[in-house]
Amino acid sequence: MNHFVFRVLCIVLVVVINSEIGASVAYGGDCSSTACTDTTTNECIDDLCACATTHFRNNDDSACETKIGFETSCDNTVTATDQCSVANQECSLESGTTYKCLCTAAYYSAGSACVAKIGFETSCNNTVTATDQCLVANQECSLESGTTYKCLCTAAYYSDGSACVAKKNPDIACTATGQCITNAECDVGGTDKCECNAGYTETPTVSPTTCSGVVKFATLPYMYVVPILVSMMFLLR
Known part of the structure; x- marks a missing residue:
């Protein structure tokens, strides 16, 4: 057996042995052909072991932690921008020194999800309890005529076609x-x-x-x- 054939056989043998004993790769490693070590908090994304979609990386880069639930207290010192589990939420100041996962500026809370705010003078839902469903400042969901509700300027403002201007x-x-x-x-x-x-x-x-x-x-x-x-x-x- 020549030297080249011997090397090939050794490589194949190593691969077989690794697969048999459950070889795996840690966070950040190449998982294109080998599983991630931590299958609970990691998953293979683009051939690299990364935090699972239900987790985010902590500040000291030592572990993947469970994402924060809807309108639940969060840590504003965390550098990861994806610590909130619900789409279109971010860790924001609610009041005082309390930070929570809240809807971003272009969305309003619908109780369990963040819904895109309604555009200027566009039909809205008057049964929604959220007072911020209208996207443009100084607008609210008001009766336009008949049974039609739209995001209209509040009483102290008038419409200039694209914004609400103080009367x-x-x-x-x-x-x-x-x-x-x-x-x-x-x-x-x-x-x-x-x-x-x-x-x-x-x-x-x-x-x-x-x-x-x-x-x-x-x-x-x-x-x-x-x-x-x-x-x-x-x-x-």
Whole structure:
């Protein structure tokens, strides 16, 4: 038997012996032809032993640990980005110093899963208890008409077609109806500003922020106010 044949036989023998005694490879090893040592927390992914899909690698790279469940407390110091078991969740601050696996910004909690938030002025489900199902800021699931619910701007905001803009105060320039605060309308084609409705007064008089239902006599010239008050006193005698 020549030397080359002998080497080949030895290699084959080693492979057979390893397979018989259960040879395996550790985390990070080549598992293309050999099983991973830890079959509970590891699995062969792309020919390498890696953490199973139900596990994540801990900070000191010593073991694969079980992923954290839905809205359960997590460790924000963990460098692994996949410690949460539910899709579209991440370890986020809930309140105070409490961190939990919570839905990412583009998703809302549906109780056991994270669902993609609803787009601008798109149909929504008014039976959903989550208050953040609408993707755009300052929108909520509201009745549009009939039985149709959509993600619409809240009362203090108006739609500009792609976002919700804060409604304008009196004396502020506007371009269309619905852009002004309560008890005010846009005087389109006139002053092109938000004007208080009839029976309402700009309050305060300088840089007004509301339209109140109280008539301000102080806004009349003083020379007219005094005679009016005197006449009222005379009639009440």
